Amino acid sequence: MSERLYDISEVANIQPEGEREIELQVGPAHPGSGHMRLKVWVDGDIITKVDADIGFVHRTSEWLSERRQYIKAIPIVERIMLPDTVHANLAYVLALEKLLKIEPPPRANYLRTLAAELNRITSHLYGIGIFGIFLGSSTVYMWAFGDREPFIDLMEMLTGARITNSYIIPGGVRWDMPKGFRERAETTLQYMEKRLEDYNDIWAKNPVVEARTVNVGVVDKNRAIKLGVVGPNLRASGVDYDTRKASPYAAYKDIDFDVPKMDHGDAYDRLLIRIEEIRQSIRIIRQVLKDMPDGKIIADSIYSQLNPVMKKVYETDGWHRVMFPAFFNQIRPPPSESVARVEAGRGEIFFYLKSNGDKYPYRFRWVTPSFRNLPFLTDVAVGYRLADLPAIYGSVDYFPPEADR
Amino acid sequence: MMGLLPLIIWLIQDLLYLIVFPGLIVALILVIVLIYLERKIAAKVQMRFGPLYVSRKIGGALQSVADLLRFSFQEFIAPNGSDSLAFIMAPGLMFAFALMPLIFIPVGPYYSYLFPSALTILFSVALITVRPIYEIIVGWASDNKFSFIGSLREAFLVISYEIPMFLSVISMLIIYRTLNYMPAVAFQEAHLPGIILNPIAAIVFLIVAIRSTGRFPFDITEADSELVMGLFTEYTALFFGIGMATPYVELYVFSLIFSLLFLGGWSPLPYHATGLIAGLFLPGIVVIIKSFIVMTVLVFLRAVYPRYRVDQAIRAGWERIIYLSIIAVIISILEAMVIW
Numbered sequence: 001m002s003e004r005l006y007d008i009s010e011v012a013n014i015q016p017e018g019e020r021e022i023e024l025q026v027g028p029a030h031p032g033s034g035h036m037r038l039k040v041w042v043d044g045d046i047i048t049k050v051d052a053d054i055g056f057v058h059r060t061s062e063w064l065s066e067r068r069q070y071i072k073a074i075p076i077v078e079r080i081m082l083p084d085t086v087h088a089n090l091a092y093v094l095a096l097e098k099l100l101k102i103e104p105p106p107r108a109n110y111l112r113t114l115a116a117e118l119n120r121i122t123s124h125l126y127g128i129g130i131f132g133i134f135l136g137s138s139t140v141y142m143w144a145f146g147d148r149e150p151f152i153d154l155m156e157m158l159t160g161a162r163i164t165n166s167y168i169i170p171g172g173v174r175w176d177m178p179k180g181f182r183e184r185a186e187t188t189l190q191y192m193e194k195r196l197e198d199y200n201d202i203w204a205k206n207p208v209v210e211a212r213t214v215n216v217g218v219v220d221k222n223r224a225i226k227l228g229v230v231g232p233n234l235r236a237s238g239v240d241y242d243t244r245k246a247s248p249y250a251a252y253k254d255i256d257f258d259v260p261k262m263d264h265g266d267a268y269d270r271l272l273i274r275i276e277e278i279r280q281s282i283r284i285i286r287q288v289l290k291d292m293p294d295g296k297i298i299a300d301s302i303y304s305q306l307n308p309v310m311k312k313v314y315e316t317d318g319w320h321r322v323m324f325p326a327f328f329n330q331i332r333p334p335p336s337e338s339v340a341r342v343e344a345g346r347g348e349i350f351f352y353l354k355s356n357g358d359k360y361p362y363r364f365r366w367v368t369p370s371f372r373n374l375p376f377l378t379d380v381a382v383g384y385r386l387a388d389l390p391a392i393y394g395s396v397d398y399f400p401p402e403a404d405r
Numbered sequence: 406m407m408g409l410l411p412l413i414i415w416l417i418q419d420l421l422y423l424i425v426f427p428g429l430i431v432a433l434i435l436v437i438v439l440i441y442l443e444r445k446i447a448a449k450v451q452m453r454f455g456p457l458y459v460s461r462k463i464g465g466a467l468q469s470v471a472d473l474l475r476f477s478f479q480e481f482i483a484p485n486g487s488d489s490l491a492f493i494m495a496p497g498l499m500f501a502f503a504l505m506p507l508i509f510i511p512v513g514p515y516y517s518y519l520f521p522s523a524l525t526i527l528f529s530v531a532l533i534t535v536r537p538i539y540e541i542i543v544g545w546a547s548d549n550k551f552s553f554i555g556s557l558r559e560a561f562l563v564i565s566y567e568i569p570m571f572l573s574v575i576s577m578l579i580i581y582r583t584l585n586y587m588p589a590v591a592f593q594e595a596h597l598p599g600i601i602l603n604p605i606a607a608i609v610f611l612i613v614a615i616r617s618t619g620r621f622p623f624d625i626t627e628a629d630s631e632l633v634m635g636l637f638t639e640y641t642a643l644f645f646g647i648g649m650a651t652p653y654v655e656l657y658v659f660s661l662i663f664s665l666l667f668l669g670g671w672s673p674l675p676y677h678a679t680g681l682i683a684g685l686f687l688p689g690i691v692v693i694i695k696s697f698i699v700m701t702v703l704v705f706l707r708a709v710y711p712r713y714r715v716d717q718a719i720r721a722g723w724e725r726i727i728y729l730s731i732i733a734v735i736i737s738i739l740e741a742m743v744i745w
Contacts, residue, residue, distance in 0.1 A: 045716065134630045136624055136629075138708075139708050208713055
């Protein structure tokens with residue numbers, strides 16, 4: 001019998017030679033992660049491997065939606081993408097309208113564009129704020145979340161709800177633009193334009209921010225395409241792709257706007273592009289408010305099915321309002337399938353619906369932008385320092401509930 | 406031969422200097438006020454109220470006291486894997502060594518009667534360098550990878566920024582030709598404040614103060630988005646409170662040294678004064694007001710800057726700050742040769 005040389009607990013701690021990495025669990029209860037876990041292996045200060053453990057906030061949105069009437073999926077998809085509700089709503093309704101073969105009237109299209117762009121601004125401000133706190137700038141965090149507020153108030157005025165507005169319904173929208181909205185929107189836009197200069201001063205032109213983000217998390221054009229990245233992150237890498245231009249939906253066909261594009265694809269470019277996109281959104285909103293056509297806010301095929309009381313409510317006060325017709329619960333699209341794509345704040349939402357003529361969708365499938373941006377976290381952070389992880393994570397504007405669905 | 410009674414009175418005065426003014430109690434009050442002010446100023450910049458609900462009538466001024474009470478009554482938990490002796494002792498020692506330089510910092514001419522020492526600058530600056538050792542022990546004893554990385558970062562940064570600190574102090578010593586605060590203050594009273602004599606040394610000293618006390622943009626050892634809470638990730642209760650308060654106490658020490666070396670000490674008041682009131686309290690209040698302004702400016706930086714990465718801070722230390730401090734020394738030598 002030989003004597004045991006080591007205490008068992010000590011043996012467990014000895015690492016084989018050449019093994020010099022530390023495994024860090026960043027999340028799910030870590031201030032630098034969202035509702036997810038990143039397993040990070042570091043050699044000294046350099047990240048050698050990142051494994052994203054997602055699914056902590058998986059909410060079975062597809063399963064739930066396949067067991068409900070078509071119309072009831074709208075609140076479900078909205079709650080998955082809370083900073084970006086209008087886009088989720090819009091993408092789903094576009095897919096559903098293709099199944100039902102309804103075409104919304106022009107005014108409804110303009111209202112949808114208006115709501116979507118207001119929402120894009122709040123979504124980008126959300127991303128900027130989270131990026132700010134990741135780099136330690138509590139000021140940008142507070143400013144961005146504070147400046148979301150006027151836009152959320154606008155959304156409330158337009159849709160009746162601050163975040164989960166369920167504004168867009170098959171065939172149109174629920175409410176018309178209220179009186180006084182134009183003036184208030186113009187005030188808010190002017191305020192935001194002024195604020196963007198402040199953001200430039202304290203955020204984009206801050207020497208510390210530049211030191212932290214320039215040349216960090218670089219993804220060149222080819223790699224971005226290869227990784228399947230979408231949205232502002234893709235455009236920051238120099239790829240000129242925007243669903244609003246590539247396959248226009250709502251009123252984007254008639255609107256003149258630029259798709260901002262950067263060249264370098266580092267965290268700093270991803271920071272700048274969000275500020276640029278807010279500028280473009282402001283431009284779009286101004287055009288929408290100027291060019292908005294008169295007319296119905298709901299497709300004729302649906303309007304004709306409203307009962308007299310509903311029609312009366314629709315016309316009251318010269319301000320249109322669609323009372324939610326009960327037959328929406330009984331929608332039975334003909335057996336077919338449809339696909340819709342929408343450029344949300346974080347990138348492209350892809351929707352696939354298949355109907356077999358039943359009350360419920362036969363297949364309900366959607367891919368959210370954050371899920372497609374996930375390779376950023378696992379692939380791009382490798383080779384940078386541990387301290388760069390928040391800079392990369394923050395710059396991607398990754399929203400775990402959206403990715404988990 | 407000193408009588409017994411004067412000796413006892415002298416000892417009691419010494420103790421009061423350390424414990425009451427400008428020592429522990431004043432330091433703690435200032436820390437509480439400073440934390441409140443920091444949160445309030447940052448809130449003003451960030452379009453929010455800051456502390457408000459505790460003692461609403463006076464604008465939430467008692468929030469820091471409430472936090473202190475909360476820390477005091479929280480349960481203390483030591484993780485299983487921790488080195489318990491070091492885990493418990495290190496924060497207290499860290500706090501003690503952060504306070505200890507106050508012994509060698511005179512806030513008035515009466516000080517030379519209390520602690521007759523000719524090497525106060527040397528001792529106070531030397532004592533500042535002790536605290537990081539306990540920070541490293543804290544990180545090591547916690548048995549937590551985030552704490553450990555935090556303490557490694559602290560070690561790297563201490564090594565990078567200690568030489569500039571000493572060089573900036575030395576450059577002032579060259580001008581003042583003394584190792585004692587009292588003649589240094591006398592010199593500034595007679596000529597010009599140190600910040601005009603050698604502004605580069607003042608800048609270097611301020612940067613080092615920001616770094617050592619973990620203010621933004623050098624909030625690197627407890628970067629919350631990277632290291633949860635850095636060194637104090639595993640701590641709870643009063644120990645965590647101590648860990649939070651220690652940088653502020655050190656900030657107090659740094660600001661006192663700054664106001665003595667660069668801002669002329671109790672300058673508007675006469676250099677020579679006797680008695681407890683005229684010799685200690687009045688000049689002490691002037692010095693503390695000066696250092697409080699310095700502290701407020703330094704904590705305000707959090708509203709403007711995010712944090713640097715650790716390697717950038719280290720590189721800045723070795724590639725920029727150290728040259729700045731050498732330039733400061735050269736300026737001082739030239740001044741000492743040419744002018745005086």
